[in-house]
Amino acid sequence: MYENFTELRKDCFACQKCPLSETRTNLVFGVGNETADILFVGEGPGENEDLQGEPFVGKAGKLLDKYLEVIDLDRNKNVYIANIVKCRPPQNRDPLEDEQEACINWLREQTKLIKPKIIVCLGRIAAQRLISPDFKVTRQHGQFIKKGNILFMGTFHPAALLRNEAQKADALADFQNLREKIKELEIKL
Numbered sequence: 001m002y003e004n005f006t007e008l009r010k011d012c013f014a015c016q017k018c019p020l021s022e023t024r025t026n027l028v029f030g031v032g033n034e035t036a037d038i039l040f041v042g043e044g045p046g047e048n049e050d051l052q053g054e055p056f057v058g059k060a061g062k063l064l065d066k067y068l069e070v071i072d073l074d075r076n077k078n079v080y081i082a083n084i085v086k087c088r089p090p091q092n093r094d095p096l097e098d099e100q101e102a103c104i105n106w107l108r109e110q111t112k113l114i115k116p117k118i119i120v121c122l123g124r125i126a127a128q129r130l131i132s133p134d135f136k137v138t139r140q141h142g143q144f145i146k147k148g149n150i151l152f153m154g155t156f157h158p159a160a161l162l163r164n165e166a167q168k169a170d171a172l173a174d175f176q177n178l179r180e181k182i183k184e185l186e187i188k189l
């Protein structure tokens with residue numbers, strides 16, 4: 001249990017709990033407001049993220065920033081963005097079960113410090129890890145599910161939207177639902 005982000009970040013940056021530590025350029029800890037009410041979680045860093053040390057940069061990141069902007073959210077202001085695994089899986093493959101298991105505690109500690117009211121899972125890997133192992137993004141995207149004190153919602157991964165333009169309208173609707181939920185919960189942005 002960590003008291004603050006400085007200690008958590010320091011220990012996380014030294015992590016060698018799984019083999020992804022051997023191939024990373026940079027560990028990608030997370031970015032955003034450490035007291036945000038909304039936390040976004042993806043699966044893991046890709047090539048650009050590994051090079052820059054920040055989650056969701058490059059084309060997919062730009063698309064995410066656009067969706068955030070539409071509903072008055074901003075990674076530099078009122079959300080936090082992190083991943084299930086902090087180091088890039090080679091060739092952008094899905095993080096293995098063992099890698100996710102080794103890494104998930106860092107996200108748990110981040111979540112304890114941030115204390116978000118809403119967690120948005122970006123893509124299947126994050127939704128299956130945080131919401132339900134059988135979560136199907138195409139069927140269950142946009143639905144809010146309460147677990148403990150936190151509302152969870154799963155939606156499309158921005159990289160998947162770049163490959164499948166047809167899902168962009170559904171993703172936008174999910175973000176608009178999120179905006180409604182933020183209003184309903186009277187969350188100050």
Ligand code: SF4
Pocket residue numbers: 012015016017018019020021027085086087099102103106
């Ligand atoms: S992916 Fe996670 S568990 Fe593996 S080395 Fe990186 S920080 Fe540690």
